[in-house]
Amino acid sequence: MADKIPGLDGKNLQAYQTDMLPVYAPELLRQAELAAGRAYAPYSHFSVGAALLLAGGEITLGCNVENVSYGATVCAERVAIWSAVAQGLLSPEMPPLALAVTAQPCALCLQVLSEFVRPDFPIILPAEGDFGAVEENVWQVWRLSDMLPRVFSFNG
Numbered sequence: 416m417a418d419k420i421p422g423l424d425g426k427n428l429q430a431y432q433t434d435m436l437p438v439y440a441p442e443l444l445r446q447a448e449l450a451a452g453r454a455y456a457p458y459s460h461f462s463v464g465a466a467l468l469l470a471g472g473e474i475t476l477g478c479n480v481e482n483v484s485y486g487a488t489v490c491a492e493r494v495a496i497w498s499a500v501a502q503g504l505l506s507p508e509m510p511p512l513a514l515a516v517t518a519q520p521c522a523l524c525l526q527v528l529s530e531f532v533r534p535d536f537p538i539i540l541p542a543e544g545d546f547g548a549v550e551e552n553v554w555q556v557w558r559l560s561d562m563l564p565r566v567f568s569f570n571g
């Protein structure tokens with residue numbers, strides 16, 4: 416697990432998500448880029464990293480891990496989410512604060528993420544690339560509902 420981001424203590428998560436975004440977004444992206452460097456991607460040669468900022472300020476990292484079967488390949492975002500769950504740091508009652516990813520998340524990962532967060536959950540992407548930047552400069556932020564307006568649920 417990576418270091419905690421100073422100043423995050425989980426007391427007011429919604430305020431942190433908005434007010435502290437400029438503070439934690441660059442560090443979270445840096446951690447995601449670090450994780451991308453650890454990706455196991457011998458088939459696609461497309462390395463992706465993810466950094467999930469948790470309620471207590473912890474960060475779990477994920478990278479894509481490919482497999483010769485292709486179908487067993489897992490995305491960086493889900494690796495970070497599952498790691499957080501396995502460490503007892505993430506549940507619907509303990510939602511994360513933000514997710515930084517080095518590439519556009521796929522719909523499968525967004526669906527998994529939706530299990531734990533509200534529709535306005537912030538997803539941070541690098542400013543470079545053709546993402547249609549919302550925040551100019553080093554990073555940009557999207558809401559989960561921007562990327563996946565409708566999620567699957569038993570409630571329709």
Ligand SMILES: [Zn+2]
Nearest residue numbers: 490520521524
């Ligand atoms: Zn994915």
